[in-house]
Amino acid sequence: xxxxxxxxxxxxxxxxxxxxxxxxxxxxxxxxxxxxxxxxxxxxxxxxxxxxxxxxxxxxxxxxxxxxxxxxxxxxxxxxxxxxxxxxxxxxxxxxxxxxxxxxxxxxxxxxxxxxxxxxxxxxxxxxxxxxxxxxxxxxxxxxxxxxxxxxxxxxxxxxxxxxxxxxxxxxxxxxxxxxxxxxxxxxxxxxxxxxxxxxxxxxxxxxxxxxxxxxxxxxxxxxxxxxxxxxxxxxxxxxxxxxxxxxxxxxxxxxxxxxxxxxx
Amino acid sequence: xxxxxxxxxxxxxxxxxxxxxxxxxxxxxxxxxxxxxxxxxxxxxxxxxxxxxxxxxxxxxxxxxxxxxxxxxxxxxxxxxxxxxxxxxxxxxxxxxxxxxxxxxxxxxxxxxxxxxxxxxxxxxxxxxxxxxxxxxxxxxxxxxxxxxxxxxxxxxxxxxxxxxxxxxxxxxxxxxxxxxxxxxxxxxxxxxxxxxxxxxxxxxxxxxxxxxxxxxxxxxxxxxxxxxxxxxxxxxxxxxxxxxxxxxxxxxxxxxxxxxxxxxxxxxxxxx
Numbered sequence: 001x002x003x004x005x006x007x008x009x010x011x012x013x014x015x016x017x018x019x020x021x022x023x024x025x026x027x028x029x030x031x032x033x034x035x036x037x038x039x040x041x042x043x044x045x046x047x048x049x050x051x052x053x054x055x056x057x058x059x060x061x062x063x064x065x066x067x068x069x070x071x072x073x074x075x076x077x078x079x080x081x082x083x084x085x086x087x088x089x090x091x092x093x094x095x096x097x098x099x100x101x102x103x104x105x106x107x108x109x110x111x112x113x114x115x116x117x118x119x120x121x122x123x124x125x126x127x128x129x130x131x132x133x134x135x136x137x138x139x140x141x142x143x144x145x146x147x148x149x150x151x152x153x154x155x156x157x158x159x160x161x162x163x164x165x166x167x168x169x170x171x172x173x174x175x176x177x178x179x180x181x182x183x184x185x186x187x188x189x190x191x192x193x194x195x196x197x198x199x200x201x202x203x204x205x206x207x208x209x210x211x212x213x214x215x216x217x218x219x220x221x222x223x224x225x226x227x228x229x230x231x232x233x234x235x236x237x238x239x240x241x242x243x244x245x246x247x248x249x250x251x252x253x254x255x256x257x258x259x260x261x262x263x264x265x
Numbered sequence: 266x267x268x269x270x271x272x273x274x275x276x277x278x279x280x281x282x283x284x285x286x287x288x289x290x291x292x293x294x295x296x297x298x299x300x301x302x303x304x305x306x307x308x309x310x311x312x313x314x315x316x317x318x319x320x321x322x323x324x325x326x327x328x329x330x331x332x333x334x335x336x337x338x339x340x341x342x343x344x345x346x347x348x349x350x351x352x353x354x355x356x357x358x359x360x361x362x363x364x365x366x367x368x369x370x371x372x373x374x375x376x377x378x379x380x381x382x383x384x385x386x387x388x389x390x391x392x393x394x395x396x397x398x399x400x401x402x403x404x405x406x407x408x409x410x411x412x413x414x415x416x417x418x419x420x421x422x423x424x425x426x427x428x429x430x431x432x433x434x435x436x437x438x439x440x441x442x443x444x445x446x447x448x449x450x451x452x453x454x455x456x457x458x459x460x461x462x463x464x465x466x467x468x469x470x471x472x473x474x475x476x477x478x479x480x481x482x483x484x485x486x487x488x489x490x491x492x493x494x495x496x497x498x499x500x501x502x503x504x505x506x507x508x509x510x511x512x513x514x515x516x517x518x519x520x521x522x523x524x525x526x527x528x529x530x531x532x533x534x535x536x537x538x
Contacts, residue, residue, distance in 0.1 A: 006447075010347040014359065017344050017418060022362050023387060024380035031380075038385055078284060081277035088274060101281060104289055106520040108476025110492050111512035114499060115292035118299050118509065135288050142281065172273055201370040203479040204492075218479070222372045225483050230385065237376060244368050251368075252361060 029241070031234035038230075049235035053224075057236060060220035061243070067130060067216060068199040071137040075195050078138070079145030080188060084180055086146070087153035098150070102143035109204030112139060117208060130214045136205035141198050145191040152187030153180070190254050197247045201240075217243070293516075296509045303506020312507070313514050319494065319507075323514070325406070326491040330474035333410060334467050337417040342463065344418075345425030346455065364419045371416070371479020378403045378412040378484060404485045412480040417473065421466040428462030461530040468526030472519040491515050 032050065036043040082101065086094045104112060113136060121127050158180060165175050181188070203218040210219050217240055224233045301307040313319050348360060366374065382388045382403040392400040402408050432455065440450050456463075478492040486493060491511065499508035 007351065010343060011351075011353075014344040014347055014363075017340055018359055018362050020381075021366055021415065021418065024377035025365070027380045027387060028376065078281040082281040085274045085278045097278060097282065100290075101285055103285075103520070106472065106523045107293070107516040108478070108492060108512075108519055110476065110478050110495055111296065111516045112289070112292070114495070114508060114512050115296035116288065118505070119292040119295045138284065139289055142284075146281075172270075197368045201368050201373075203370040203372050204476070207478070207482070218370045218372055221370075221376070222479070222483060225372065225376055225379075230379075233376060237373060240373065245365070248365065248368050249361075252364065 025241070028234045028237050031231055032238040033235075034231060036231070037234070049231045050238070052232055053236045053239060056228075056232075057217075057220045057224070057239075060215045060217045061239065063130065063214065064200050064217035064243075067133055067137060068196045070134050071141055071199040072192055072195050074134070074138045075142050075145040076188070076192070079142055079191065080149055080181065080184070081176075083146045083149035083153060083184070083187075084176065086150050088159065090154075098146070101146055104139045105143045109136075109140065109202070110208065112136065113205045113208035128211050128213065133206055133209045133214060133216065136209050137199045137202055140202065140205060141195040144194045144198065148191030148194060149184050149187040152184050156183070158183055186254065190251070193247055193251045193254060197244060197251060200244060200247070297513050300506055300510035300513050303504075303510075305506065309506050309510040310514065313511060318489075319511065322489045322491050322494045325489060326475055329406065329409060329413070329490065330471045333413040333417060333474045334471045336410075337414055337421050337470050338463055338467050340414070341418050341421035341425055341466075342459070345422045346429045346459075348422070349426045349429035363422055366415060367419045367423075369416065371412075371477055371481075372483045373479075374412050374416050375480040375483025377415060378408050378480070382408055382411060406488060408484050409481055409488060409490065412484065413474045413477060416477075416480070417470045420473075421470055424462050424466040425459065428459050432458050464526050464530040468522050468530075472522045475519050475522075476515060 030041065031037040033045050033047070034041055034043060035046045082097075086098050116132070116136060117127075120132070126132055161179050161183070162175050165179055170178065201218060202216075203222065206216050206219055207222065210216060215223070221233070221236055221240060224236045228236075300309055303309050305312055313323065344363070348356065348363075366377075369377070380386055382401060384401055384403075386401065386403060389399040389401050392398060403411075436454050436458075437450050440454050445453065476492060477490075478496065481488055481490050481493050482496070486497070492515070495508050495511045495515065498504040498511065
């Protein structure tokens with residue numbers, strides 16, 4: 001079909017927007033491999049900044065991974081049964097429960113972090129452990145798990161399947177694990193990817209909740225941007241991209257419509 | 266039978282509700298109380314609007330967030346409708362790149378702005394080449410504006426595309442056959458149909474910009490936006506009551522914006538359907 005002038009104008013505009021979003025990413029990737037970014041690529045390419053990042057910040061990378069997995073485990077245990085109940089008994093009470101559980105997304109992370117510190121900061125061992133960060137991440141990500149699973153469970157009548165299973169003598173646990181969970185699988189997968197992605201990138205809460213011993217990757221990034229040379233910050237950002245981009249591609253594949261509301265900056 | 270089942274269902278939601286009550290509701294209540302029991306007492310909440318320093322921060326944060334929201338809606342509206350309507354080589358790749366920044370934390374977005382508009386940034390290089398001097402604006406309100414656009418555009422594009430998918434082409438054909446020009450079609454057919462999506466994603470964009478901390482933290486901690494002021498009051502000045510009061514005000518603003526948009530966009534959607 002023929003392309004009008006209008007088409008090319010809009011295409012040009014969209015490409016400009018894309019350039020605004022992608023060029024800095026490419027620049028930072030190049031900077032991470034460049035000997036001296038102020039001179040430019042002609043100063044030579046090197047892996048030494050990656051090595052420096054590894055020496056300085058490797059613990060933050062592993063800590064972010066295990067906090068993300070712990071957050072995932074907790075949100076699965078809390079979120080999947082909750083979504084099931086919300087889908088099973090749609091009504092005022094469950095609606096209120098849902099509203100209550102998704103509330104943390106509507107409040108800035110900084111405010112939630114201050115609230116947590118003022119309430120639980122006195123418990124020294126808790127305050128200084130990674131569990132304190134875990135609590136913040138669970139609050140922030142649980143709504144995405146609940147909504148993702150709920151969306152799938154609300155899209156078909158799983159109750160009929162459950163009733164047939166019950167009439168064949170299947171007990172509650174068997175019905176839940178054998179029918180509800182497998183049928184909600186796509187929502188659980190999309191929710192899990194969202195939770196892990198958000199947890200790995202969470203900064204607003206974590207910056208307030210962390211201690212020098214419980215630094216996570218984004219906290220380390222802020223530290224490197226503030227106190228290290230640009231190349232080190234870039235190399236560290238590259239490590240973050242390597243961790244987050246596979247998750248994002250998986251998310252785009254498994255839950256395009258579901259990620260539109262994620263994230264805060 | 267049903268009663269037993271109800272008990273089981275109740276037991277299944279208890280853990281999530283308990284976690285929410287213990288680590289969200291209770292701390293927020295505590296935050297509100299702390300805000301009201303500092304040296305100023307409950308007056309601390311009033312001080313948010315009576316102290317010039319706080320009022321200025323509040324207003325500049327609101328103005329910045331409104332500007333970001335309006336600009337994002339225009340940019341993402343054009344790009345989103347275009348991408349939904351047209352199929353061309355490389356569209357999928359373009360879409361992936363446009364949604365890539367979705368998972369970037371605020372700090373990384375701040376760093377991206379430094380890459381673009383910092384002291385060795387791309388924009389500075391270009392303007393230096395053009396002979397108009399090195400343009401550096403990353404560490405100012407303009408840098409924050411760029412950063413907030415950066416994280417808002419991907420999210421809004423996805424919402425707009427989902428809404429544009431449901432547009433009925435017959436309505437546009439009808440408008441055109443009745444003699445409406447392209448702008449009239451946009452104004453009278455496309456925009457009203459996208460209104461719920463624009464309101465919903467605009468509200469998310471505004472609320473996110475109001476509460477954004479990481480980007481501002483990376484670019485400059487002396488930019489007076491509300492989250493930075495809260496952070497400074499809390500950590501540097503140890504003015505904990507004021508930080509708590511400001512946090513509560515900020516939380517009420519973001520929550521009310523999102524709740525209002527859902528009420529309005531929900532009603533519009535119902536009316537349209």
